[in-house]
Amino acid sequence: MLLTWLWLAPAAAMLVVWALPSRRLSRAAALAVSAGVLAYSLWLLAPYAAGEGLLRLEESGRAGPLGIRYHLAVDGIALPLCWLTALLSALSIAASWKADVPNAFWASFLGLESALMGVFLSRDLFYFFIFWDMALVPMFFIIGLWGSEGRRKAALKFALYTFLGSLSLLIGLAALATFHHGATGVWTWDMGELTRTPVMGRAAIWIYAALALGFAVKIPVFPLHNWLPDAHTEAPAAGSVMLAGSMLKMGLFGFLRILLPVFPELSAAALPFLGGLGVVNILYGAFCAMAQSDLKRLVAFTSVSHLGFCLVGIFSLTAAGIAGGSLQMLNHGLSTGGLFLLVGMLYERAHRRGLSDFGALASRTPVFAFFFCFILLSSIGLPGLNGFVGEMLSLAGMAQVSRLLAALGLLGAVLAAAWGLPAFQAVFWAPPGTDSVSDKIADLDLRERAILWVLLVLILWIGLYPRPLLELMEPAVSALAQR
Amino acid sequence: MMNACAVGTLFFAPVSALLLGFFVFRPYWPRKTHWPMLASCAAVTVASIHLAVQIHDGRIAGGSWELTAYRWACAGSWRVDFGVLVDGLSISVLGMVSLVSTLIHVYAAGYMAEDPSFCRFFLYFHFFFLSMVGLLVSNNYLQMYVFWEGVGLASYLLIGFWYEKEAARAAAWKAFLTNRIGDVAFMLAVFLLLRGLGTARFSEVFQRLPELSSSTLTAAAFLLFCGAAAKSAQFPLHVWLPDAMEGPTPVSALMHAATMVTAGVFLLARSMPILEEVPGVLAAAALIGLLTSLGAAAIGAMKRDLKRVLAYSTISQLGLMVLAIGTGNLFGAVFQLITHGFFKALLFLCAGSVIYSMHDSLSGATTVTVDDAGGLSKQLPVTSGAFLIAALALSGIPPLAGFFSKDAILEGVFATGSKALSVLALLAAAGSSFYIFRLLFLTFLGDRPEQRGPRAHAHEPGFRMKVPVLALAVFSAAAGSLGEPIAKVLGKEAPHLSLVVSAAGFAFAGLGILAAYWATMLRPGFDWAWRRAQPELERILDDDFGWQSFTAALARGVLGFAKLLAGPWERKTWDAFTEALADTFVGLGEGLSFFSRGALNDYLWWMILGAAALASTVVLCF
Amino acid sequence: MNSSLLVWGASGSLFILGAAFLVLRRQLIAMIIGLELMINAANLNIVAYAARRGDAAGLAAAMLVIAAAAAEAVVGLSLILNLLREEGAAESDRIRELSG
Amino acid sequence: MTPESIPLSLFAPQLPIAGALAGALLAGMFSKHRSGTLARIIGAAGVLAGSALLFWGPPYADTWLVRAGGIARAWQLFFHLAALAFLASHRAQGEQPVALLLAALLGMDLIAAANDLLALYLGLELMSLPTYLLVYGLKPQKRSLEAAVKYFFAGGAASGMFLFGLSIWYAGTGTTALAPGGMLDRGPSSAASLAFVLMGSAALFKVGAFPFHFWLPDVYEASEPELGAFMSTAVKAAGFLMLMLLSIGHSSFDPIGNSGALFPNLGAWLPVVSVATMTVGNLLALRQTNLRRLLGYSSIAHVGTLLSAVWVWQAGGHGEELATIWFYLGATLFMNTGAFLFLKLAGISQVSELRGYGSRAPWAAAFFALMLLSLGGIPPTSGFLAKFYVVWDLLKGGGIGLAAAVAFNSLLGLGYYLNLIRVMALEEPGQRTPAEPPRPDAGTALVLLCCAAAATVGFLPEAREWLFTLMTL
Structure with missing residues (x-):
């Protein structure tokens, strides 16, 4: 029952928080619960993180006739993501402390957290899918109800794209189970068993394509990314932190957890295609980010670029690459989550997001400038901070396979400087423009500084000493790596 | 034992000075932040001179002293450890760098005395000094790369120190971007070495060079040279250095004259064994060096x-x-x-x-x-x-x-x-x-x-x-x-x-x-x-034989492409596509509603017709 | 075997005539007559084959069908009566309001 | 041959209902003003007694006219449940609606127990006629009269076709028993197929499948919401039962063994009709502004999915597919009842009235959103689980194309379900949005609670197995 509490506690708390009479009470309860879940996840999983003991921490119920079994487990790749989700939920709730929103706002965050925990923990494809779709409903309401001006259109587009993806995922999963039954005569949805029997033949390609499409919409991969900028820009700050922080990782997690182990040869065959798409993601995200005039939309496109690095890493199918990819998932959560928090704080004060709306903030709000510069550098991939470790490992992994893709991926690092620094300079260094609101912006208060210091310490720690995390991922990664 | 603590001071002195400066001096004695910095510079100078004497007198075996601090990362087959390597090359350059830095710190204390953000200047200044020291004494390419970009960041912050000036901001960004291009080449070289040998430590790499294929070796050597050329402002990537003069003069003196720009040459000197394996790159280096030297001399003679x-x-x-x-x-x-x-x-x-x-x-x-x-x-x-x-x-x-x-x-x-x-x-x-x-x-x-x-x-x-x-x-x-x-x-x-x-x-x-x-x-x-x-002769010389305007045009072109990509492509094609998809289905619905317009007779007609159609297909087909 | 042909012919034409009434006529009363025609066509079939086989159950079935048809007519006529009271004329184009 | 006599005890579950019918009418005679509530109580008591008798009543019997126990009992239980929901939530004055409902219920029980085509026809008539009157009786005005007339004529044509098919079958085989053999022994002749198609069309009409669906939106729009709920659940289920009875014939109709099809050629055209129904239902629902009409088209779309489930059941014939159909019908029962009752309580019929309702009545809006999510097939809800079972059986039965069609249509469905949620949650309240939240009374509140509970059963994939064991006790 230990693992079940990770997703059951926030789900139960969601109902309680929603029903509480006063808004302040429900806000406090939400923060308490999310902090509790974070502490619990750290306490529960930390001792196991050290040794091989991870897979022993498993729970599974009786297998029903359909072969569906309630089966939770955690391994090297899922563990950091659980921590990340718990951390970001707590931080985003703390960050939107001053927002005047109904109880449902806090309840949907807890619902989102429980669904994400479910996705990262479940080893059974059916429950994986249930949690996968359950994560979309709260996010739809977060974007739709409490977003900024264009929220309705963004919420609808978000819903349309993600449901298209999840439908393709449903078909793929069901077909995979039937195919597996055809091959072995056993009905099972458990990832462990599915990996044992190789899936071959033409049908496997169709199943692989359906699953890949389902995951690709969520990452998002280049052609299917159109929902991301609108969803991120219109979502409230805390919403985009959760969306960028952990929701985008569901797709990559799906690749790592389902496609790579169950279809090793097909993944190897798809390497140039999907690796190439990863590189396209990197460059396309960077180019679009360069041309944005809205700060939040710029950060949204950088997510596309960062996840491109994850994709390149994962689809290099080398131990270094996959370790880099999964580490970059974590880093992206921290740095882009941090950036969204900062932009949220800016929006909270001035209700404006344009690059030209601010100016010379470095002199007015030096603390804010320091945090923004630090987290932006981590997002650009400055060595010594966490972004660099993920990108370097992913590209080094890909370099072992195809030097061209690695070189093009590295080009993304140059473009990162091209979108990062001008944005920083426009907001903090350039003199205030005509309609600038810089004079209205006060510096960060204690609460905001505490939140950002947490992120700062993590970013610096992973940057300077990533070894414990990499050793944590080692068993799960070497299982997937093919070279 | 003495050597260990000397090497220790190389790192801990600047780091402690920075922490002291940031957490203690910045809030309470902003005008006094230069004192911890001076102390740490002096400490580093003494330590480096002591080490130099040790090496010069041969008291350190083999002329080089290496210590592996901790394992930074392990992935797949290869391990990356961070550590310190002090040998003749690093200590001689470090000696000069620490000595010059100390003197320029003193000079800067006087030069920047009236500047309002005196404290911020010294924090950046000493961060540069830390990165430079780190770069000189690291024992593997990856650690060197970390400090390499640290130096780049310090130069960005210091060139753009007076950020009110538009020219300073543009120069800072230009410097960082050009350096980043070089760093990317350097990084790709490190990837090739990692791919071939699984390690990036200098000593191991230079011993196991024959294991690498000739194509990898040439590629690695050439990329290392590109990295060095960007940092040491050689011909194609020198555009950033003249603009870097926007920064305060102590910055230009320390970084863009004595220490930072020489990091590129130091990298080439450090990876001499690799370059010697590939004569072609050495010849190219000589040619580009000479070309840069002559061109810069000509332009320098004309500047005002x-x-x-x-x-x-x-x-x-x-x-x-x-x-x-x-x-x-x-x-x-x-x-x-x-x-x-x-x-x-x-x-x-x-x-x-x-x-x-x-x-x-x-x-x-x-x-x-x-x-x-x-x-x-x-x-x-x-x-x-x-x-x-x-x-x-x-x-x-x-x-x-x-x-x-x-x-x-x-x-x-x-x-x-x-x-x-x-x-x-x-x-x-x-x-x-x-x-x-x-x-x-x-x-x-x-x-x-x-x-x-x-x-x-x-x-x-x-x-x-x-x-x-x-x-x-x-x-x-x-x-x-x-x-x-x-x-x-x-x-x-x-x-x-x-x-x-x-x-x-x-x-x-x-x-x-x-x-x-x-x-x-x-x-x-x-x-x-x-x-x-x-x-027109002045214009050509002023424009670095046309190279400055070419790079500016290139940057504008890239930005234009980005705007094209983000604007019309992202907005029009994708949004239009999703809207069109939705409209087609609603249109289909409108068309179908033509049949159900409320007339009872029509309903019955379609029912009977449907039954007849079903009957005929079933009877005929089976 | 021409007698079975005759029976099939009669009931088939009756059924099609009823269907035609139902679809083509605009007055609701005529459409109810069409319904009755369709039911009687079926009844004709049942009675004809029950007689040939001498199967009493078949005849009982025909009786049952007639009773059901009567019930149906009652319900139909009561609805049309209400429509007459409301609209004054039981025309099918008077009831086109619900659509879309 | 004189058929052997049938003991009255076979009809034990139906007797209390008939008694309640008579009691309701008598109640009407005595106390004028409180006759409605009295009738409802008597009716509910009768139905409950009938359901109780279903379990402890007559053992499994299989006479030439009717059957009792086994599968018939399961369907009858389902019809009783739907009738109870109607009685609990219905509020009209007089006692006629209760009486008409009980008559329709008796008709459905007869269809479930029918062993003979004539019994099937009688059941169909007994079910349909009261429903025509109910459409007009519950709220006598021009619109409901028009709907009733349309429903009557369409129903009349369908039962006419059924009867004609029956007569052809009787002419060919000499018996009206629902057993295979007779004409079939000489191989599938064209007469048998014609008979089957005509009878099948009547079933498809009752269900609201593609060529016969035109009446359904008008009737759902004009009739009372609780009747709409009753029709979209119980009457639709009866239609599916008829279709399954016809396609299988009774003798091999034990759900465990596989089927000897009475009419083997059902497999060819059922997929076509099912895909057509799904697509037409969804496409037309996209453009609706009247909520009841929209729920009508959404019910048509669900019929399309169910038809593909029937096709798989008919092709494969194992118990699992039947359980899928039951689970789907069960889920529809709770979803549609919840949705229709919400419309009745909130007094909303137009989509524009729904604008910004979330801020006016958050809990009611949350309930309706849950119903819509279940109708749309979003994971944590039972609607998703039902659709998942159907897709699962289709993939297992080899119907890849149908599975893809079901998936695509559920995306289409999301178009209007999510849109309603958006309108309700994201828009600012317009001037036509009802001001105060609805106040359900005890009975309706109970029904709504059951709907909400049932909607969240999406977590338990074994739900289908439990339902199957419950039904075949």
Whole structure:
């Protein structure tokens, strides 16, 4: 029952928080619960993180006739993501402390957290899918109800794209189970068993394509990314932190957890295609980010670029690459989550997001400038901070396979400087423009500084000493790596 | 044991100074932040000198001392450990860097005294110093790369220190972007090494070089050279250095003259074993070094802004060092690197003193052009004296340091035996003495009719700025004698001054000085006159033979492509696609609603027709 | 075997006539007549084959069908009566309000 | 041959309902003003007694006319449940609606128990006629009269076709028993197929499948919401039962063994009709502004999905597919009842009235959103689980194309379900949005609670197995 509490506690708390009479009470309860879940996840999983003991921490119920079994487990790749989700939920709730929103706002965050925990923990494809779709409903309401001006259109587009993806995922999963039954005569949805029997033949390609499409919409991969900028820009700050922080990782997690182990040869065959798409993601995200005039939309496109690095890493199918990819998932959560928090704080004060709306903030709000510069550098991939470790490992992994893709991926690092620094300079260094609101912006208060210091310490720690995390991922990664 | 704690201070002194400065001095004594920084610089200098003496006297076995601190990351088959490597090469350069940094820290304390964000300046300044020290003593490529970009970041922050100025912001971003291009090449080289050997430690890499395939080796060597070329402002990627002069003068002195820009040459010197495996890259390095040196000398001779001339002079001297590396003369390059560190820093400090002293009279302009200044030697005797010593050293007049290091380089070039290379090298030497003495004459000696600026009533800068200038003057003069110790520390044979080469060098230097004297003092209006006579020649030279405008056009093109991609492509095609998809289904619905318009008879008609259709298909088909 | 042909012919034509009434006529009363025609066509079939086989159950079935048809007519006529009261004329184009 | 006599005890579950019918009418005679509530109580008591008797009543019997127990009992239980929901939530004055409902219920029970085509026809008539009257009776006005007339004529044509098909079958085989053999022994002749198609069309009409669906939106729009709920659940289920009875015939109709099809050629055209129904239902629902009409088209779309489930059941014939159909019908029962009752309580019929309702009545809006999510098939809800079972059986039965069609249509469905949620949650309240939240009374509140509970059963994939064991006790 230990693992079940990770997703059951926030789900139960969601109902309680929603029903509480006063808004302040429900806000406090939400923060308490999310902090509790974070502490619990750290306490529960930390001792196991050290040794091989991870897979022993498993729970599974009786297998029903359909072969569906309630089966939770955690391994090297899922563990950091659980921590990340718990951390970001707590931080985003703390960050939107001053927002005047109904109880449902806090309840949907807890619902989102429980669904994400479910996705990262479940080893059974059916429950994986249930949690996968359950994560979309709260996010739809977060974007739709409490977003900024264009929220309705963004919420609808978000819903349309993600449901298209999840439908393709449903078909793929069901077909995979039937195919597996055809091959072995056993009905099972458990990832462990599915990996044992190789899936071959033409049908496997169709199943692989359906699953890949389902995951690709969520990452998002280049052609299917159109929902991301609108969803991120219109979502409230805390919403985009959760969306960028952990929701985008569901797709990559799906690749790592389902496609790579169950279809090793097909993944190897798809390497140039999907690796190439990863590189396209990197460059396309960077180019679009360069041309944005809205700060939040710029950060949204950088997510596309960062996840491109994850994709390149994962689809290099080398131990270094996959370790880099999964580490970059974590880093992206921290740095882009941090950036969204900062932009949220800016929006909270001035209700404006344009690059030209601010100016010379470095002199007015030096603390804010320091945090923004630090987290932006981590997002650009400055060595010594966490972004660099993920990108370097992913590209080094890909370099072992195809030097061209690695070189093009590295080009993304140059473009990162091209979108990062001008944005920083426009907001903090350039003199205030005509309609600038810089004079209205006060510096960060204690609460905001505490939140950002947490992120700062993590970013610096992973940057300077990533070894414990990499050793944590080692068993799960070497299982997937093919070279 | 002593060595361990000496190496320890190399890292802990700057780190503790920074932490102290950030958490303690910034909130409480912002005007005093330079004290911890000075202390740490002094500590590092003492430690490096102690280590240098240890290595020089052979008390450290094998001339190099390596310690692996901790395992940074492990992924798949290879491990990356962070550690410290102190050998002849690193300690000699570190000695110069720490010494020059200490002096410039003192100078900066005086120069930046009235600046409002004094504390922020020193935090950035010392962060640079930490990164530079880290870069010099790291024992593997990855750790070197971490500090390599740290130095890049420090230069970005310091160039853009006065961020109110538009030019400073643009220069900072340009510097960081160009450096990033070089860093990416460096990183790709590291990937190739990791892929081939699974490790990036210098000692291991150099031992297992034969394991690498020749194509990987050439690619790695070439990419390393690109990385170094960006940092040391060689021809294709030098565009950022002249603009970097927007930063405060101590920054230009320390980073863009003495230490940071030499990091590229240091990287080439460090990876000499790899370069020696690939003769093609060495030849390319020599060619590019020479080309840069000559081009920069020509442009430097024409510039009017004091600091721009010195910037191009740095590019030219770096070209010479790369030429030395290209001819396989490691000792020449390192010796020139060290001596150049001293006299170029001195030149910049003198320029700084000139700017500082004329500051109030020039309404806040942060730089002085040759036209504003003139005949300053009377008001600034000390500065002009020091400038003269540094100029003599730069052009390579015998007793001073420049002569010995430039001679070492010329020895190497003559040793290659190619006549054309030697002549061009001599020409470069002549050029360097021409532009420095032109600057000397125009700024300090004769006053000229076309002088636009106010008759300068500068006053000698304060004590804190004069001491470093004098100290550096002494070093510029005495550094020549460091030849043997450096050679011994590097493990190379002692330099021998062949009469022919030194005479030719001295002759060309003298020629340059005379030409400068002829062009400025004897015909006072000439410098001004030819500019109006050939405006297009001035424009070409001003534009780095058209290279500056080309890179600007390239940047605009990339930004335009991005705007095209993000604007019409993202908005129109994708949004339109999703809307169209939705509209088609709603349209289908409208069409179908034609059949259900409420008439009972129609309903019944469609029912009966449907039943008949079903019946006919079932009956006929089965 | 021409007698079975005759029966099939009669009931088939009756059924089609009823369907035609139902679809083509606009007055609701005529459409109810169409319904009755369709039911009687079926009844004709049942009675004809029950007679040939001498199967009493078949005849009982025909009786049952007639009763059901009567019930149906009652319900139909009561609805149309209400429509007459409301609209004054039991026309099928009077009831076109619900659509879309 | 004289058929052997059938003991009255076979009809034990139906007797209390008939008694309640009579009691309700008598109640009407005595107390004028409170006759409605009295009738409802008597009716509910009768139905509950009937359901109780279903379990402890007569053992499994299989006479020539009717059957009792086994599968018939399961369907009858389902119809009783739907009737109870109607009685609990219905509020009209007089006692006629209760009586008519009980009559329709008896008709459905007869269809479930029918062993003979004539019994099937009688059940169909007994179910349909009261429903026509209910459409008009509950709220006598021009619109409901028009709907009733349309429903009557369409129903009349369908039962006419059924009867004609029956007569052809009787002419060919000489018996009206729902057993295979007779005409079939000489191989599938064209007469048998014609008979089957005509009878099948009547079933398809009752269900609202593609060529016969035109009446459904008008009737759902004009009739009372609780009747709409009753029709979209119970009457639709009866239609599916008829279709399954016809396609299988009774003798091999034990759910465990596989089927000897009475009419083997059902497999060819059922997929076509199912895909057509799904697509037409969804496409037309996209453009609706009247909520009841929209729920009508959404019910048509669900019929399409169910038809593909029937096709798989008919092709494969194992118990699992039947359980899928039951689970789907069960889920529809709760979803549609919840949705229709929400419309009745909130007094909303137009989409524009729904604008910004979330801020006016958050809990009611949350309930309706849950119903819509279940109708749309979003994971945590039972609607998703039902659709998942159908897709699962289709993939297992080899119907890849149908599975893809079901998936695509559920995306289409999301178009209007999510849009309603958006309108309700994201828009600002318009001037026509009802001000105060709805106040359900005890009975309706109970029904709504059951709907909400049932909607969240999406977590338990074994739900289908439990339902199957419950039904075949």
